[in-house]
Amino acid sequence: MNQEIIKLNQVAKEYAQTLALTNISFSVFKNQVHGLLGPNGAGKTTTMNILAGLISPTRGEVWVDGKSPGQAKGLIGYLPENPPLYLDMTVISFLNFVSTIYGVPEKLKKKLIDKAMEKTNIADISHRLIGNLSKGLKQRVAMSMTLVFDPPILIWDEPMVGLDPKSLNEIRKLIIDLKNDHTILFSSHNLRDVQVLCSDISIIQKGRVLVSDTIENIEQKYQTKKVIKAVVSNIEKFQVDRLKDLNYVQNIEVSKLTGGHQILFNLFDKKERRGDISQALVGAGVELLALETMETDLENIFLKMTDANKPEQARL
Amino acid sequence: MKILWALIIKELKSYFLSPLAYILSAIFIFLTGWSFYNILEIVNSSGQDPIETLITGHFSNINTYLMFMVPLVTMRLFSEEKKMQTLQVLLLSKLDHFSIVLGKFTAAFLVFIFMLGISLIFPLILWFSGQSLGILVWSAYLGTLLNVACYVSVGIFSSVLTKNQLLSALISFLIFFIFYLFAWSAYTSENQFVANILQYLSIGSHLQGALSGLIQSYDFVFFGSFIAFFLFATKKSLESRFW
Numbered sequence: 001m002n003q004e005i006i007k008l009n010q011v012a013k014e015y016a017q018t019l020a021l022t023n024i025s026f027s028v029f030k031n032q033v034h035g036l037l038g039p040n041g042a043g044k045t046t047t048m049n050i051l052a053g054l055i056s057p058t059r060g061e062v063w064v065d066g067k068s069p070g071q072a073k074g075l076i077g078y079l080p081e082n083p084p085l086y087l088d089m090t091v092i093s094f095l096n097f098v099s100t101i102y103g104v105p106e107k108l109k110k111k112l113i114d115k116a117m118e119k120t121n122i123a124d125i126s127h128r129l130i131g132n133l134s135k136g137l138k139q140r141v142a143m144s145m146t147l148v149f150d151p152p153i154l155i156w157d158e159p160m161v162g163l164d165p166k167s168l169n170e171i172r173k174l175i176i177d178l179k180n181d182h183t184i185l186f187s188s189h190n191l192r193d194v195q196v197l198c199s200d201i202s203i204i205q206k207g208r209v210l211v212s213d214t215i216e217n218i219e220q221k222y223q224t225k226k227v228i229k230a231v232v233s234n235i236e237k238f239q240v241d242r243l244k245d246l247n248y249v250q251n252i253e254v255s256k257l258t259g260g261h262q263i264l265f266n267l268f269d270k271k272e273r274r275g276d277i278s279q280a281l282v283g284a285g286v287e288l289l290a291l292e293t294m295e296t297d298l299e300n301i302f303l304k305m306t307d308a309n310k311p312e313q314a315r316l
Numbered sequence: 317m318k319i320l321w322a323l324i325i326k327e328l329k330s331y332f333l334s335p336l337a338y339i340l341s342a343i344f345i346f347l348t349g350w351s352f353y354n355i356l357e358i359v360n361s362s363g364q365d366p367i368e369t370l371i372t373g374h375f376s377n378i379n380t381y382l383m384f385m386v387p388l389v390t391m392r393l394f395s396e397e398k399k400m401q402t403l404q405v406l407l408l409s410k411l412d413h414f415s416i417v418l419g420k421f422t423a424a425f426l427v428f429i430f431m432l433g434i435s436l437i438f439p440l441i442l443w444f445s446g447q448s449l450g451i452l453v454w455s456a457y458l459g460t461l462l463n464v465a466c467y468v469s470v471g472i473f474s475s476v477l478t479k480n481q482l483l484s485a486l487i488s489f490l491i492f493f494i495f496y497l498f499a500w501s502a503y504t505s506e507n508q509f510v511a512n513i514l515q516y517l518s519i520g521s522h523l524q525g526a527l528s529g530l531i532q533s534y535d536f537v538f539f540g541s542f543i544a545f546f547l548f549a550t551k552k553s554l555e556s557r558f559w
Contacts, residue, residue, distance in 0.1 A: 052404075052408060053408065054404060054407060054408070054557065055557055073408060073409075073410065074410065076408075078404070078408055080401060080404055082401050084400070084401050084402040084403075084404050084405045085400075085402065086326075086330075086400075086402055086405075087400070088330055088333060088334065089326075089329075097322060097326050098405065098409075100318070100319060100322040101319050101322055101323065101405075101406065101409035101410060101411055102408075102409050102410060103319065103409075103410040145405070
């Protein structure tokens with residue numbers, strides 16, 4: 001069984017009669033990458049600030065590796081949404097300063113700083129002033145800051161916001177690389193990143209957890225229909241009509257592609273129907289070029305659950 | 317201790333790698349030099365005890381200039397950290413709240429020790445010209461250092477209250493003004509008991525003793541309590557995020 005390294009139990013946070021968190025309960029397991037999803041103002045940053053020990057909860061229990069967040073100082077590398085960097089310092093002097101005040105022993109300091117810079121790919125800019133760096137480089141310096149004292153847990157708040165595609169790709173690779181040695185909790189608006197990088201997710205809205213589980217379980221639980229995509233060379237209207245008559249097909253969407261057509265079969269259920277559809281297409285005289293089950297759409301699940309116009313969804 | 321020292325060094329580098337410390341030092345030395353010369357001229361043309369009048373007047377001026385300069389140095393201490401959200405780096409480190417306050421206080425105080433170090437040139441001029449300065453100069457320097465430490469403690473407290481540096485400086489000036497108001501109110505109060513309390517609470521009355529070479533033990537108690545109070549209030553303000 002996986003070891004719970006972070007646990008929040010019925011955590012609430014109140015600011016001057018405003019309830020920022022109503023009821024947050026979820027666990028993060030050792031050496032897992034856990035994604036925290038939610039619309040703006042859902043309470044992701046407040047949750048992360050509580051875990052980091054920057055603020056205390058009004059109610060509820062928080063455990064980080066069996067300790068309260070205040071006692072777990074040094075176990076967490078926390079990267080807030082806005083990178084906390086001293087712009088008048090060079091990268092290397094900043095990392096040296098951080099490693100000293102986080103209590104890294106002198107003999108390990110150089111090794112850990114070099115390792116952090118190597119992982120975040122900033123070794124070649126170590127003597128540049130932080131204030132002169134681009135947003136992407138500043139983000140990497142901030143990530144490096146969370147690694148220089150080698151904490152077992154990394155909590156990163158929106159680490160990929162505002163980065164160019166190249167930097168994004170590098171940070172995705174970094175997270176994949178880091179998950180062997182660290183437990184990672186990160187928040188993101190990019191569901192594709194979450195789907196690729198995380199094993200578990202928690203979706204929060206209006207200060208409460210709507211669901212917290214593995215992505216696989218969530219998809220199985222909330223996916224109600226299956227969509228199969230076919231790419232064909234050409235298709236006529238009578239052939240579309242014939243395919244629409246299939247009793248397991250709810251509707252068909254046809255769109256033109258360069259050198260062919262794409263057909264989306266929205267099915268009534270979640271059963272595997274690729275074989276049936278392949279036979280139906282061939283039977284209708286359509287030349288089939290490709291056929292695949294559409295990846296489960298986490299975005300649809302997320303939107304459905306967090307849709308403010310459907311408050312009953314919050315009970316899912 | 318090593319961690320605290322790292323914070324002090326970082327703060328000092330931040331002062332001395334920016335033009336602010338040098339500009340303020342240049343203004344300070346210009347103003348003190350100019351007022352020193354003027355007092356010297358006045359003393360020469362009057363029949364007063366030249367050294368005592370010169371030292372008292374010179375250090376009164378120094379303390380007035382510092383009252384305006386301290387908030388310009390301290391206003392960034394926490395305000396900037398809050399604005400840039402870098403305070404989190406310190407709060408999540410091994411430094412406890414009091415160490416963070418103490419580190420920043422010490423760094424800002426060292427900047428003014430540097431400035432006062434430059435001002436030693438004026439007593440040295442007198443000494444080289446054959447004047448006997450005695451204990452008076454050292455008492456005045458001690459009083460000025462204690463007074464500056466009070467100003468810095470107020471400045472650091474004002475800085476922790478807001479993200480806005482200008483507002484932080486204004487709060488410092490307001491607090492200085494309130495403490496000087498105590499002295500003025502003491503002179504006008506008809507109740508002797510109230511007048512004594514107001515007199516004791518005024519920074520100026522304790523400084524005046526030091527500038528006259530008459531620094532007393534209760535002056536040390538006042539300066540120490542004053543500094544401790546504002547540093548403690550700063551620490552409490554830092555902790556208020558948990559409230």
